[in-house]
Amino acid sequence: MQVEIRQYAQQDAGEAAAVWNEVVEDGVAFPQTELLDVQSGHAFFSAQSFTGIAYDAENDEIVGLYILHPNNVGRCGHICNASYAVKGSLRGQHIGEKLVLHCMSKAKELGFGILQFNAVVKSNEPALRLYKKLGFQQLGVIPGGFRMKDGTFEDIIPHYHLL
Template sequence: MLIRTADDQDWPRIHPFFSAIVAAGETYAYPEGLSLEAARPWWMEPPPGQTVVAVEGDTLLGSAKMGPNRPGRGSHVATGSFMVDPAYQGRGVGRKLGEYVITWAREAGYHGIQFNAVVETNTAAVRLWQSLGFRIIGTVPGAFNHPRHGLVGMHVMFHRL
């Protein structure tokens, strides 16, 4: 599996699983039903951040975006978001993308990585991030309207670099 910087030709290949994950309503609070062009700025991160893809040969397995969590005086802490095509979940793609983002942030001189909104019912992601050194530093109760569980919390998770 190769992790590389996403290019303009990758976005039309990311958009189908981006749309499917958003439409499922279980992990992201992005607006639903975004067209190819309307969704692009929600995922394709401009510098100083970047968006990457995980590929095996010609198959795009997943994607991550990363960059400063806040501008100005908060720009020493990174953030990231991750999506794995549901057809390829359970194959370690999320872990590889997570490891890539941690290495990228460390090499870029960030002091830590903060995830602002990890849905508490997304237990696979919570376990993955904890196994990579993140800890839950707080939970906003009822911050996410889950389609099956109703109002659930969103964790703020942090990894000191």
């Protein structure tokens, strides 16, 4: 598989929403609870500062994506936030790492100075390992900050990286 990343286009809406929805349905990483369809997915992905689509260059299959947007406004508008989704059957193949690296570069290109993750779930060990590898700094722990799919609460660990 040869993974490349490009900007989201409207024709990606259905496939991108399906990948996004896998993570939402898992209920252990994204705060969203509502699933996207083609229409709501297009509106959501188009509203971001940038949506990156990871695809297999050999067959054009979407294998992952990320959304990038401001974390706040005004005097904190230089801080951005991002979320990453990788197709469940392809996790563990460094697609997430490619997405994060591309996102960091794109964020800097768009004029952001800091990439901040507000809610990395403590049990999301692959993400925690990746962010440590890429030099993100942990900001502490928010006890019980994430409601898991089963209704229990898990700690979250905010992170940041200077761009």
